[in-house]
Amino acid sequence: MGMQLEDLATPCLxxxxxxxxxxxKRMSERIRRLGPALRPHLKTAKxxxxxxxxxxxxxxxxxxxxxxxxxxxxxHGFRDILVAASQPPQKxxxxxxxxxxxxxxxxxxxxxxxxxxxxxHRGQFHxxxxxxxxxxRAGIAADGExxxxxxxxxxxxxxGVMTHAGHSYGCRDVQCIxxxxxxxxxxxxxxxxxxxxxxxxxRVVSVGSTPTMTHADNLDGVTEARPGVYMFQDLFQAEIGSxxxxxxxxTVLASVIGRNESENRFLLDAGALxxxxxxxxxxxxxxCGYGFVTDVDRKAAFGNCIIERAYQEHGVAVTDxxxxxxxxxxxxxxxxxxxxxCITAAAHDRYYVIDGGREVIAEWDRINxx
Amino acid sequence: MGMQLEDLATPCLxxxxxxxxxxxKRMSERIRRLGPALRPHLKTAKxxxxxxxxxxxxxxxxxxxxxxxxxxxxxHGFRDILVAASQPPQKxxxxxxxxxxxxxxxxxxxxxxxxxxxxxHRGQFHxxxxxxxxxxRAGIAADGExxxxxxxxxxxxxxGVMTHAGHSYGCRDVQCIxxxxxxxxxxxxxxxxxxxxxxxxxRVVSVGSTPTMTHADNLDGVTEARPGVYMFQDLFQAEIGSxxxxxxxxTVLASVIGRNESENRFLLDAGALxxxxxxxxxxxxxxCGYGFVTDVDRKAAFGNCIIERAYQEHGVAVTDxxxxxxxxxxxxxxxxxxxxxCITAAAHDRYYVIDGGREVIAEWDRINxx
Numbered sequence: 001m002g003m004q005l006e007d008l009a010t011p012c013l014x015x016x017x018x019x020x021x022x023x024x025k026r027m028s029e030r031i032r033r034l035g036p037a038l039r040p041h042l043k044t045a046k047x048x049x050x051x052x053x054x055x056x057x058x059x060x061x062x063x064x065x066x067x068x069x070x071x072x073x074x075x076h077g078f079r080d081i082l083v084a085a086s087q088p089p090q091k092x093x094x095x096x097x098x099x100x101x102x103x104x105x106x107x108x109x110x111x112x113x114x115x116x117x118x119x120x121h122r123g124q125f126h127x128x129x130x131x132x133x134x135x136x137r138a139g140i141a142a143d144g145e146x147x148x149x150x151x152x153x154x155x156x157x158x159x160g161v162m163t164h165a166g167h168s169y170g171c172r173d174v175q176c177i178x179x180x181x182x183x184x185x186x187x188x189x190x191x192x193x194x195x196x197x198x199x200x201x202x203r204v205v206s207v208g209s210t211p212t213m214t215h216a217d218n219l220d221g222v223t224e225a226r227p228g229v230y231m232f233q234d235l236f237q238a239e240i241g242s243x244x245x246x247x248x249x250x251t252v253l254a255s256v257i258g259r260n261e262s263e264n265r266f267l268l269d270a271g272a273l274x275x276x277x278x279x280x281x282x283x284x285x286x287x288c289g290y291g292f293v294t295d296v297d298r299k300a301a302f303g304n305c306i307i308e309r310a311y312q313e314h315g316v317a318v319t320d321x322x323x324x325x326x327x328x329x330x331x332x333x334x335x336x337x338x339x340x341x342c343i344t345a346a347a348h349d350r351y352y353v354i355d356g357g358r359e360v361i362a363e364w365d366r367i368n369x370x
Numbered sequence: 371m372g373m374q375l376e377d378l379a380t381p382c383l384x385x386x387x388x389x390x391x392x393x394x395k396r397m398s399e400r401i402r403r404l405g406p407a408l409r410p411h412l413k414t415a416k417x418x419x420x421x422x423x424x425x426x427x428x429x430x431x432x433x434x435x436x437x438x439x440x441x442x443x444x445x446h447g448f449r450d451i452l453v454a455a456s457q458p459p460q461k462x463x464x465x466x467x468x469x470x471x472x473x474x475x476x477x478x479x480x481x482x483x484x485x486x487x488x489x490x491h492r493g494q495f496h497x498x499x500x501x502x503x504x505x506x507r508a509g510i511a512a513d514g515e516x517x518x519x520x521x522x523x524x525x526x527x528x529x530g531v532m533t534h535a536g537h538s539y540g541c542r543d544v545q546c547i548x549x550x551x552x553x554x555x556x557x558x559x560x561x562x563x564x565x566x567x568x569x570x571x572x573r574v575v576s577v578g579s580t581p582t583m584t585h586a587d588n589l590d591g592v593t594e595a596r597p598g599v600y601m602f603q604d605l606f607q608a609e610i611g612s613x614x615x616x617x618x619x620x621t622v623l624a625s626v627i628g629r630n631e632s633e634n635r636f637l638l639d640a641g642a643l644x645x646x647x648x649x650x651x652x653x654x655x656x657x658c659g660y661g662f663v664t665d666v667d668r669k670a671a672f673g674n675c676i677i678e679r680a681y682q683e684h685g686v687a688v689t690d691x692x693x694x695x696x697x698x699x700x701x702x703x704x705x706x707x708x709x710x711x712c713i714t715a716a717a718h719d720r721y722y723v724i725d726g727g728r729e730v731i732a733e734w735d736r737i738n739x740x
Contacts, residue, residue, distance in 0.1 A: 009460070009461065009464070009740065010458065010740070011740055012740070043682055043683070065682060065683045066683060085627070085639070085683045085684060086627040086628050086637070086639075086700070087627065087639070088380065088625035088626070088627055088639065088700060088701040089700065089701045090379070090625070090701055091379065094379070110628055111628060111629060111700050113699060113700060114700040114701075117700075117701075137637070137679070137681060137684055137686060138627075138628045138637055138684065166681070255458035255460070256458070257455070257456040257457065257458055257508075258456050258480055258481060258508045259481060267456070267507070267508055269455070269456075269457070269458065272648070272713055273713070273716050273738075274740070276646075276647060277646060277647040277648045277649070277713060278642070278647045279647070279649075309507070311507060311536070312413055312435060312712055312713070313413070313435045313436060313455045314455060314507055314508065316507060329483060330456070330458060330459065330481050330483060330484040330487075331458040331459045331460055331484075331487075342682055343642055343643065343647060343682070346643050346717075347716075348739075349739060369718070369719060370379065370380070370381055370382070370644070
């Protein structure tokens with residue numbers, strides 16, 4: 001018998017390959033049916049092993065959020081990488097070094113000056129103009145003047161347009177997500193049409209967020225989809241209708257380090273660092289504090305048990321059900337499902353991989369940092 | 371001329387040694403005047419270089435929050451380490467391995483069963499009973515029955531008592547902190563008196579939080595103080611009166627990656643991962659969002675500029691002052707002071723150390739993980 005969950009030092013990150021595989025297949029089939037290529041966003045998983053699974057049977061392109069990720073995936077053989085967050089011009093040399101290694105590197109920009117710096121650089125980048133489809137974070141308007149200005153500044157490095165409908169995270173039902181998915185699609189298609197009308201290049205028409213890619217009915221005119229968190233899912237995605245809680249593939253394994261019988265609660269060795277301080281379920285129907293606590297087999301053995309407070313290395317677990325303190329000893333292992341898997345996973349340097357059961361079948365690395 | 375802040379890839383963590391040194395001296399002098407030994411808590415800094423500075427002229431004992439920290443500091447020559455968070459019994463072997471390497475290892479517990487496991491273990495641990503002085507996280511009552519039960523269970527491994535007055539973080543003025551500091555002191559002294567009256571050992575009487583150690587007027591009966599965040603300070607500590615904003619020694623260096631002139635805001639390449647999602651200034655007088663943004667020399671060149679929204683790798687900076695977009699280009703470097711330096715620092719694997727200016731005089735490592 002190999003290593004079991006019970007043998008691991010806590011806190012640590014557990015990845016259930018069975019669930020991951022199911023999540024990957026569901027999204028792959030969906031995007032294939034809708035038409036575009038799937039260019040999975042690896043900012044959640046940050047793992048070459050996961051990237052290989054996520055790109056199996058796909059075109060092989062991936063999306064990343066940092067140059068550290070781009071370099072890591074390049075060193076693991078990936079040759080078509082979109083860095084989907086704007087980069088300062090000081091980093092163009094570093095990005096171009098990937099091209100020298102044979103990687104097709106795509107960048108994004110929403111700034112005419114930054115576009116000029118990219119155009120003037122020796123690196124043969126493929127550049128997507130970032131559009132704002134309502135997220136109000138980055139990106140320009142599809143119908144504004146700057147689209148053509150930036151496109152002209154980019155010259156022959158212009159490859160297309162992209163947007164991220166992050167405001168789908170504000171939805172609380174599927175109809176809302178479907179509506180935003182259509183706005184996301186219409187935004188990039190409008191901009192692509194404008195560019196083409198001017199005789200400009202627009203090979204790539206790129207969209208993506210897990211909620212919109214899960215519920216979009218139509219991606220006509222879109223050439224690639226970039227969802228990311230669908231691989232692991234999390235409590236927040238379950239709240240907004242991207243998945244069920246059973247689809248959450250990553251959990252934090254923790255140990256009970258204290259018990260408070262009079263308050264019917266216990267203390268875990270997973271706190272703000274192991275779980276993150278992400279509180280994204282706070283405005284949803286089921287506020288899970290800093291995570292939802294189950295037993296080691298992911299049964300809700302403690303009722304509606306959540307981490308109410310997260311200190312640096314302490315998590316205070318509370319529940320509406322009476323706890324059995326004869327069974328719940330110091331040292332008992334539990335699992336905590338995260339509010340936001342991207343942020344929680346980033347606190348850990350590896351995955352302990354299981355296949356539905358308790359046996360640890362592999363250890364996979366992650367690329368953190370910048 | 372050596373490497374300058376301008377040469378660093380962003381986001382990264384900057385530590386100003388001048389400010390650090392001043393913070394360390396202030397606390398050292400204060401605790402020396404009050405009587406106890408200073409056993410600095412390294413959970414914030416997690417750095418051997420910082421630990422050497424923090425223990426210079428002190429007894430040499432340190433406090434840590436994880437066994438990974440204990441092992442790291444042991445390998446850097448520290449020989450008297452208190453692990454100030456309860457550990458599951460499965461980790462006792464790992465802790466005992468440090469004793470085998472010549473380290474005096476102190477543990478804490480608040481559970482009679484866990485105490486029995488420690489007592490039965492081969493490791494010659496020094497154990498402090500954890501008391502609750504009002505924080506309501508871990509620890510037992512100083513006047514309850516379980517104090518003597520746990521003390522007896524520990525046998526000759528009992529070394530003393532400890533508490534952490536974390537509820538001082540709920541204060542908004544110095545009088546409140548002074549009051550809690552006295553409760554913190556009275557809690558451990560009461561418990562120590564009870565143990566001694568029973569003929570039990572109580573060499574160590576340990577307290578500590580940065581607010582209480584900054585403002586306590588009297589530590590009579592206390593043998594050691596364990597503040598931690600005082601080394602770096604942060605926006606939250608400034609809000610509750612532990613320091614001024616000028617005392618914040620760590621900042622995140624970030625680059626502008628986007629500008630939105632119509633909304634008078636800009637986008638940074640420091641988001642939830644580089645800054646953390648800690649929102650501890652939210653309930654204070656000056657809610658700083660996810661951090662306070664200054665120019666690279668830490669001048670408030672952008673007015674009251676804070677990170678209003680933090681996405682994984684994007685931070686949206688907003689301000690009440692009109693921005694000069696001729697000066698604020700994509701690539702401009704800025705510095706972000708953190709809400710909570712313990713949590714922000716943990717996102718980074720090293721410090722770029724400056725000495726008040728822009729020159730990077732050293733690179734210091736950190737021990738993250740568990």
